[in-house]
Amino acid sequence: MDWQEYREYMDRIRSRLEKERQDLRDRARRAKKEAGEELDKMEETWKAFASRVSEVELSEVTEDVKETAERLAAELREGYSKLRDRLGDQGKGAGAGRATAETESGGEPKPAAAREEAGRESAAADAEVGREAVYTMGYSEEFRRVLERRSAQTHASDLLPLLRQGMRVLDFGCGTGSISVGLAKAVEPGELHGIDLEESQIEIARAAAKAGGHDNASFQAGDAASLPFEDEWFDAAHCNAVLMHVPGAEAVLAEVNRVLKPGGILSVRELNTPSSFFEPDCGGIDGAWKVFAQLLAANGGHPGMGREITGLLRRTGWSDVEANGSFELFRSEEDRAFFHRFVGEWFFSEDTVRAATGHGLVAEAELDGWRKGLDEWKDRPGALAAFAWGGAIARKPGLR
Numbered sequence: 001m002d003w004q005e006y007r008e009y010m011d012r013i014r015s016r017l018e019k020e021r022q023d024l025r026d027r028a029r030r031a032k033k034e035a036g037e038e039l040d041k042m043e044e045t046w047k048a049f050a051s052r053v054s055e056v057e058l059s060e061v062t063e064d065v066k067e068t069a070e071r072l073a074a075e076l077r078e079g080y081s082k083l084r085d086r087l088g089d090q091g092k093g094a095g096a097g098r099a100t101a102e103t104e105s106g107g108e109p110k111p112a113a114a115r116e117e118a119g120r121e122s123a124a125a126d127a128e129v130g131r132e133a134v135y136t137m138g139y140s141e142e143f144r145r146v147l148e149r150r151s152a153q154t155h156a157s158d159l160l161p162l163l164r165q166g167m168r169v170l171d172f173g174c175g176t177g178s179i180s181v182g183l184a185k186a187v188e189p190g191e192l193h194g195i196d197l198e199e200s201q202i203e204i205a206r207a208a209a210k211a212g213g214h215d216n217a218s219f220q221a222g223d224a225a226s227l228p229f230e231d232e233w234f235d236a237a238h239c240n241a242v243l244m245h246v247p248g249a250e251a252v253l254a255e256v257n258r259v260l261k262p263g264g265i266l267s268v269r270e271l272n273t274p275s276s277f278f279e280p281d282c283g284g285i286d287g288a289w290k291v292f293a294q295l296l297a298a299n300g301g302h303p304g305m306g307r308e309i310t311g312l313l314r315r316t317g318w319s320d321v322e323a324n325g326s327f328e329l330f331r332s333e334e335d336r337a338f339f340h341r342f343v344g345e346w347f348f349s350e351d352t353v354r355a356a357t358g359h360g361l362v363a364e365a366e367l368d369g370w371r372k373g374l375d376e377w378k379d380r381p382g383a384l385a386a387f388a389w390g391g392a393i394a395r396k397p398g399l400r
């Protein structure tokens with residue numbers, strides 16, 4: 001990276017830390033006085049960091065300036081993160097969503113991991129701060145079957161050619177680990193670490209790794225916004241269908257950036273819900289995608305993440321960002337039967353229907369028409385359905 005690039009990189013870090021500082025100040029004001037005092041103590045570090053970054057922005061700077069700026073940034077990141085954890089649920093703004101943590105083994109709500117998306121209007125950003133995700137898909141058997149059809153070959157094909165034996169890889173939001181085990185195989189005798197919010201998925205992933213003899217794969221429950229790994233630990237990081245569910249996607253990316261080595265690889269693949277489809281649109285069943293997209297958004301997710309990811313990565317300081325994309329088709333009789341069953345059992349389940357109608361996204365009468373349309377679609381020769389995937393491969397700036 002040249003100095004020009006480096007200056008832009010540090011500038012982005014500064015603006016992210018500045019947002020977090022303001023954000024914590026607001027929350028501290030609403031929560032407890034001591035938190036404000038803690039922030040005051042960190043002001044000196046902030047000032048030293050900001051002044052070092054201005055030196056980076058000037059012109060010829062030394063390695064020493066660079067190192068100090070990075071050390072101070074790391075100190076601030078750690079301090080802010082501890083403070084965020086301490087504040088926990090206190091000081092959150094109005095309208096915060098229900099926590100996913102209800103589904104977690106401990107039963108305790110997790111501290112908010114969300115921060116605002118870059119470039120949004122401040123009012124929208126304020127609503128996002130302190131918001132916690134409602135995981136739209138849930139952890140049912142029906143959805144588990146969808147995840148278990150996946151593999152590294154089918155869902156990480158852009159990353160696989162970049163992996164080498166001996167690498168250390170992170171799969172964040174690994175779910176049932178069906179993709180992770182293929183990544184583990186690709187880097188043997190290197191290491192694959194899978195992390196997911198949900199303990200039940202981690203247990204399935206561990207069992208899959210054991211059954212496949214992937215001794216180099218290990219899995220643990222945890223939040224991708226607060227990873228239990230050292231700085232610059234991984235050669236590559238991967239996620240599939242995760243950021244689309246996370247209100248604070250930017251905070252997760254910043255955390256993944258922290259644990260990647262300079263020059264490390266990031267591979268993200270997310271659904272572009274509005275481009276997913278049923279063909280033909282029997283009984284208006286294609287409308288189900290729209291409702292699904294609205295439900296994702298209502299739960300704090302990002303239905304268009306598949307197409308937005310490259311812009312998000314560029315805005316948040318990643319380099320060498322290259323887009324990719326594909327359709328996952330359900331077109332054989334067997335695949336159609338599988339998808340028909342999944343949509344019937346998941347989209348038309350009591351829980352999903354209650355959530356969709358509760359948010360006023362669809363009326364019961366319309367759903368009845370779609371149910372019939374779905375049956376008609378399954379038996380229509382040549383019919384197909386598709387998940388539209390959009391993704392990107394990027395690098396953490398720095399020497400490889």
Ligand SMILES: C[S@@+](CC[C@H](N)C(=O)[O-])C[C@H]1O[C@@H](n2cnc3c(N)ncnc32)[C@H](O)[C@@H]1O
Nearest residue numbers: 147173174175196197198222223224240241242
């Ligand atoms: C749609 S599933 C995808 C699972 C897997 N990547 C795959 O494609 O088979 C999304 C997963 O992300 C996990 N997840 C969502 N937010 C997370 C977070 N902040 N940290 C870790 N995992 C998260 C969910 O628990 C869920 O298992």
